[in-house]
Amino acid sequence: MHITWSTFFIQLAAFLILFLLLKRYAFGPLLGIMEQRKELIQGQLDNAENSRNQAAQHLEEQKQALQQARKEAYDIIEQAKATSSKQADDIIVTAKTEASRLKDDAVKDIESEKNKAIAALRGEVGGMSVKIASKIIEKQIDEKSQEQLVNQYLKEVGSK
Incomplete structure (x- = not known):
């Protein structure tokens, strides 16, 4: 194996020139593009993390809103039950009051009609007593008559 020093230095010089040219015109822009790509990817990762955090926060807010809506619905249902129960109680009290009033009115009407019937009967009995007395005085009859x-x-009164 024999080394030719002149060829070796020419190849070394050619390699260094090629390396410098590549470094200046190829590696620099290529590394710049790769650095931009790295920054772009890092920005996208940061945006994705922010979006994930916002989504988690939004999900938590939605859960709280749903819980609040359920609580409000439960409160509305309870309030409706209480209102309907109160209205039912009011209706029952009103119906009992009206029934009591109607019963009292009926009792008063019955009492009034009873008093009228007694007054009418007394009038008739009084009139008949007067007639009987006048007939007795007129006839002066014996006890049997x-x-x-x-x-x-009395039969006449009973038939009327």
């Missing part, structure tokens, strides 16, 4: 006359008038 008087008893028959009273029984006859």
Whole structure:
């Protein structure tokens, strides 16, 4: 193996020139593009992390809003139950009051009709008593005839 020093130095010089040219015109821009790509990817990762955090926060807010809506719905249902129960109680009290009033009115009407019937009966009995007395005075009859006359008038009263 024999080394030719002149070829070796020419190849070394060519390699260094090529390396410097590549470094200046190829590696520099290539590394710059790779650095931009790295920054772009890092920015996208940061945006993705922010989006994930915002989504988690939004999800938590939605859960809280849903819980609040459920609580409000439960409160509305409870309030409606209480209101309907109160209205039912009011209706029952009103119905009992009205029934009591109607019963009292009916009792008063019955009492009034009873009093009218008693007054009418007293008037008729009084009138008949006067008639009987006048007939008795007119006839001056014996006791047996008087008893028959009273029984006859009592039958007349019973038939009316």
